[in-house]
Amino acid sequence: MIYFDHNATTSIHPEVLEAMMPFLTSQQGNPSSNHSFGRHVHTAIEEAREKVANSVNAHPSQVIFTSSGTESNNTIIHGISRSYPDSHFGFSAIEHPCISEPIKSIEPMGFKNTQIPVDNKCLLNISALNNEEQKNITFLSVMMANNETGVIQDMPTITKWAKSHNIQIHTDAVQAIGKINVDFEELEVDAMTISSHKIYGPQGAAALILNKKIDLHPHLMGGGQEKGLRSGTENIAAIVGFGKACERVQKNIVIINDEIKKCHVYLEKELKNLGAVIFAEQTERLANTTFFAFNNIDGSTLLTALDRKGYAIASGSACSSNSSEASHVLLAMGIESELAQGALRVSLGIETKKDEIKSFLEALKIEVNRLKQLTAMTV
Numbered sequence: 001m002i003y004f005d006h007n008a009t010t011s012i013h014p015e016v017l018e019a020m021m022p023f024l025t026s027q028q029g030n031p032s033s034n035h036s037f038g039r040h041v042h043t044a045i046e047e048a049r050e051k052v053a054n055s056v057n058a059h060p061s062q063v064i065f066t067s068s069g070t071e072s073n074n075t076i077i078h079g080i081s082r083s084y085p086d087s088h089f090g091f092s093a094i095e096h097p098c099i100s101e102p103i104k105s106i107e108p109m110g111f112k113n114t115q116i117p118v119d120n121k122c123l124l125n126i127s128a129l130n131n132e133e134q135k136n137i138t139f140l141s142v143m144m145a146n147n148e149t150g151v152i153q154d155m156p157t158i159t160k161w162a163k164s165h166n167i168q169i170h171t172d173a174v175q176a177i178g179k180i181n182v183d184f185e186e187l188e189v190d191a192m193t194i195s196s197h198k199i200y201g202p203q204g205a206a207a208l209i210l211n212k213k214i215d216l217h218p219h220l221m222g223g224g225q226e227k228g229l230r231s232g233t234e235n236i237a238a239i240v241g242f243g244k245a246c247e248r249v250q251k252n253i254v255i256i257n258d259e260i261k262k263c264h265v266y267l268e269k270e271l272k273n274l275g276a277v278i279f280a281e282q283t284e285r286l287a288n289t290t291f292f293a294f295n296n297i298d299g300s301t302l303l304t305a306l307d308r309k310g311y312a313i314a315s316g317s318a319c320s321s322n323s324s325e326a327s328h329v330l331l332a333m334g335i336e337s338e339l340a341q342g343a344l345r346v347s348l349g350i351e352t353k354k355d356e357i358k359s360f361l362e363a364l365k366i367e368v369n370r371l372k373q374l375t376a377m378t379v
């Protein structure tokens, strides 16, 4: 099997696993306990906090550990709604459901929201908002890089706009960290989400980075861990692994290396030769992500055929559900639903080799031709 689904999740890097092992085997202790076992694991968590903070140029005191990007995003939305009862939430039309769904879920409690459109390049279109909408939004969430198209938003401009309108701003940087430079201080956002399993760390650890100006009501209450903002005994091994993965990100600056970039250029050139449409092709994107479709070919049929041949790729947003609905990101970009229905995503990782892309393209060509013939027979 060849894995081309690194935006969904990555394998644990051997260095990360090595750092985690003592905490999975011999080293017991609850970080809240006042004995030497407890103190030992407490120190391990604080060291991990420092590594996570350093990787995004934040202060360790700004890092709140959670279990997933999903939990971080739910925490910020629900926390803001509890702390600021007059909040009006703005969010881009291409946000991951773990932002849009919690925002929609609090509508019945009287919280208004405004979905901000993107243009056909998948870029946020603030100018589409009328003055009334601009005036009303108090909290804005915009993802730094999109998980499906890989499109990178112009966060400095968006943040500047938000600040000039007195709007608190959060960015979901889950797909950005490790692939492009993510600098919490320079971005001047109020809150940011990152997740371990997208950067060769384990599943089960993530962070919400919070500017001290934000007064957040806790989402999970109990023992008061994470400064009272996220109660629950810490997942020590996962947090230690997350710290190590962040340390690697910081050392390498990015995990998209030259080899991945070359593979990406080659893949897209050959896909176009096969007749594929590459979504947001002209927009600045993550150099590991390609979202594409063939006219008149169903994405899930092609995905299954390629899976049988040993290639793991994704259709639409693989990390959210098995939904067969057309991608909300492509629909927001104005792509026709028939073409959007055929969308497939290839996301490359540090272990990807050019030979693997070559053999994938050969298999793809055979399957596309076979499905085209089938379609022609049934028309």
Ligand code: PLP
Pocket (backbone or CB within 6 Å): 007, 008, 067, 068, 069, 070, 071, 096, 098, 143, 145, 146, 147, 172, 174, 175, 195, 196, 206, 319
């Ligand atoms: N945000 C984005 C942009 C994502 O791509 C994902 C998952 O793929 C998430 C949030 C959710 O992160 P997690 O899988 O850690 O819950």
